[in-house]
Amino acid sequence: IGQTVRYYKTTTSTNEVAKDLARQGITEGAIIITEEQSKGRGRLGRTWQCPPRTGLCFSVVLFPRANPMEVPQFTMLAAVAVVKALYRTLGLRAQVKWPNDVYIEGLKICGILAEMAAEADRVKYVVLGIGLNVNQSKEDLVCFGNTATSLRVQLGRTLLRSQILKVLLEELDNLYTLWQQEGFLPLKGLWRDNALWIGNKVQVSGLNSNYQGTMEGIDDGGALLLRLYDGTIKTFYSGEVSLRPA
Ligand code: ATP
Numbered sequence: 001i002g003q004t005v006r007y008y009k010t011t012t013s014t015n016e017v018a019k020d021l022a023r024q025g026i027t028e029g030a031i032i033i034t035e036e037q038s039k040g041r042g043r044l045g046r047t048w049q050c051p052p053r054t055g056l057c058f059s060v061v062l063f064p065r066a067n068p069m070e071v072p073q074f075t076m077l078a079a080v081a082v083v084k085a086l087y088r089t090l091g092l093r094a095q096v097k098w099p100n101d102v103y104i105e106g107l108k109i110c111g112i113l114a115e116m117a118a119e120a121d122r123v124k125y126v127v128l129g130i131g132l133n134v135n136q137s138k139e140d141l142v143c144f145g146n147t148a149t150s151l152r153v154q155l156g157r158t159l160l161r162s163q164i165l166k167v168l169l170e171e172l173d174n175l176y177t178l179w180q181q182e183g184f185l186p187l188k189g190l191w192r193d194n195a196l197w198i199g200n201k202v203q204v205s206g207l208n209s210n211y212q213g214t215m216e217g218i219d220d221g222g223a224l225l226l227r228l229y230d231g232t233i234k235t236f237y238s239g240e241v242s243l244r245p246a
């Protein structure tokens, strides 16, 4: 991963560019990286905002032998890779938040957006977009209320984004190879070891639904397991819902 790099000073969204290039058959593992996005996107139509040259904003093109149901696993794979890279490069302890974020000290530092195309239940490509807050100042983050942080805010100094990128690409490569060889099971373990709120009271909300219970963990496919107060377990898939503390 990262053998082929397409760099843009500015672009709409690296996920959009990556999907175009995936359709055109760019090599697997290519990354599309930019200093500035005019249409950075998050999940569920939300926006991703990052001042020019402050964060790491990039997308990886993958051609996995997978079915569409498995695609959320790549989001979780990327989240684990971010946690590992932050620990290896900076000694920081971050946590994964189901389904697609990385948190440090209760604040969001990274968001991941996996998109795909499929045909007849086979995935044609997956685009894995990663936005990591690196050198944003406190002022850059006030627009998110008290919900976001950056590596600079955590550590009190600016960082070289290229160093973090290099290690992050290595971790993504290692975990993608692991997925190809052994499937999601070992990743499920790694994810769980670093997960936020397991055993805690949480709330899972969708468009027309709202459930409270105890977060049990994830199932063998990566879906969220919630123990309701009557003791039954309910399963949630990542396309539909948001998770927060209750
Ligand atoms: P959930 O993932 O649980 O549904 P979320 O608020 O994390 O909730 P996402 O869709 O994952 O939602 O992320 C998009 C949201 O992230 C945006 O609505 C915005 O509030 C926030 N956001 C946008 N840019 C950044 C950033 N650079 N750092 C932190 N948060 C950001």
Ligand code: BTN
Pocket: 012, 013, 014, 015, 016, 037, 039, 040, 041, 042, 043, 046, 048, 056, 057, 058, 059, 100, 101, 110, 111, 112, 113, 129, 130, 131, 132
């Ligand atoms: C989220 O938190 O919901 C996901 C945010 C994903 C942001 C990254 S930045 C690189 C790539 N391009 C995008 O437009 N989004 C992803």
